[in-house]
Amino acid sequence: MLTERQLLILKVTVDDFIQSAQPVGSNQLSKKPEIPFSSATIRNEMADLEGLGFLEKTHTSSGRVPSEKGYRYYVDHLLTPRPLPQQDIVQLRSIFDDKIAETEEVIKRSAMILSELTNYTSILLGPDVRKHVLKRLSIVPLSSDTAVAIIVTDGGHVENRVFTLPSGLDAGDIEKMVNILNERLLGVPLSNLHQRLEQETLTILKQHVNRYGELFSTFRKAVVMPQEDKVFYGGKLNILNQPDFHDLHKIRELMDVIEEAKHIPMILPVGSQGLHIRIGSENVLTAMEDCSVITVSYDIGEEQTGSIAIVGPKRMDYKRVVTLLDILSGDLSNELTRMMRGK
Amino acid sequence: MLTERQLLILKVTVDDFIQSAQPVGSNQLSKKPEIPFSSATIRNEMADLEGLGFLEKTHTSSGRVPSEKGYRYYVDHLLTPRPLPQQDIVQLRSIFDDKIAETEEVIKRSAMILSELTNYTSILLGPDVRKHVLKRLSIVPLSSDTAVAIIVTDGGHVENRVFTLPSGLDAGDIEKMVNILNERLLGVPLSNLHQRLEQETLTILKQHVNRYGELFSTFRKAVVMPQEDKVFYGGKLNILNQPDFHDLHKIRELMDVIEEAKHIPMILPVGSQGLHIRIGSENVLTAMEDCSVITVSYDIGEEQTGSIAIVGPKRMDYKRVVTLLDILSGDLSNELTRMMRGK
């Protein structure tokens, strides 16, 4: 096991490297007030820490840099959360300053402010819209052969899609169908909508609506689910600020991966609760092997959850980000639950 | 005035540089089949062209590079549009392959395919939503004190916003108000909506709806205009592919400027008709002084217009981009007008 002194040196080394982005030398360290040993002692300890795999050298005579194992140990055992400066808290809370009534708007703002406060990239996932339940369904005809289908959920989320109508349709039939559907489908979660549409309403429509078949089949296509969960980004370009990233090609790959919706589940583990840290190669995506990702989930009421991720270099300011995310996930949970209860 | 030979040399120089991104030397040029003169002759001509300000040297003994004036002349006088390879046309037309009923979807796809075909960044502006006219207005109550206001336009565009209701309101009153508003405001362009809301409906509401004041004022806030026109991007990251851009800091500034909505009017001159090319410092924004921007407008019906911009390095493949934009603006105009007429 590591001695007290080794722990101290590991911690200070990681802290220093996180702050300076430069390999840390024994002389440098010995000058710090919290380090009472000489540089020679530190050299010995550092050599041991390197032997154990916590530190690395970039070349034979360079200072030390934390290895992934070093970061992992630091994160698991050496992270002493320090309270945020008041100013940062004020800025974080400013998310809720203006009374915003829309969940999405709050999340969008959170993404922005989070990226400003960290100088990293933030990715926020809203609550799964498919868990919302149907509040109102309407069809607004635009012309003789097109109409727009609109779905309003209890969460105030609105989905809409234009679709083509079978030609020569009676306006009354549309209205009848909409009425029946609203009656039968109110309160059904969006994820079940398709199924229920077929099961329950088809026979009734058959009885009341002319040419229900054509109308129904085109309409059914229009009620496509919101394909993916909505993702909100903040500070996408902050990656360009990090001195750790200089290889343009790698940067491009990284940014590509982050924006690509299909990768999102691999970055933000949607199911998991609480705070998680993935360091370097612990990430699934190879394009992110030089990154660390901190994720946290938040709750809206009992049922719904969302998640937050911060993507930065391995040399990320873990302490600060963890504290920020802790506070924000709490705030978001409270505020969004409150907003939902109101509804 | 420039001699025939100077024109030829200027053209070939620009073409070569666009293709290779390397300064063009006299030897290199003399080897080209379309150039029958010796390198010495070319040197003389190039010296003249440099004197006239069409070419530049990066250092005393380097090959020549087009100056902005050179590009400008090339673009104005030497651009011989060459038909696109069949394959590119196929890909471009694939925008309309699946029958998409929504304008925005078509524009989104155009942005994507355009950036793929050019390897530059594309910016597309849809038709001004404020010219759409009101087709339907609804208010869906979500809870005792919140509701979502929905506006559907003739173009199939849907705007929605959650707002808070005055407490203890009668559901019937809301319905009454919505009916009156729909009756009075059908066909009003969104840009006039606010004004007409106040002018025409206020007195009538007064007569029919209890507590019209509170309800109306909160609702009025909800019917905020779509703030800006919707902007669609394609290939934002393509900037990172251009060898012309290597300074990370400049790249960041450029990407920042492009994404910032408030700069859009300076990139895409919304009013102007037809195709425009801005080279380097001809751009208003200093962050774009190393870029060229090609813009073109397209029409939807008689009234509405949208615009397209391609942002790339000054060493852009003007010929190809101009041809692509010519075709696309035509196609978009036709297709979207057709879609609109259907409505």
Added chain:
DNA sequence: ATTAGCACTCGACATCATAGAGTGCTAACA
């Protein structure tokens, strides 16, 4: 157990030489 001291290593940086691509100019040529 700690630390001062020292030899050693290696990257960063500057200096220098060389090769090669390109130019401008001059003189010869058609």
Added chain:
DNA sequence: TGTTAGCACTCTATGATGTCGAGTGCTAAT
């Protein structure tokens, strides 16, 4: 007189060489 071959010259890119300094590992003294 317009064109071109030839040549001296310029400047970058490249690689070799040397020096400096920050850092290390090891040993011996405390």
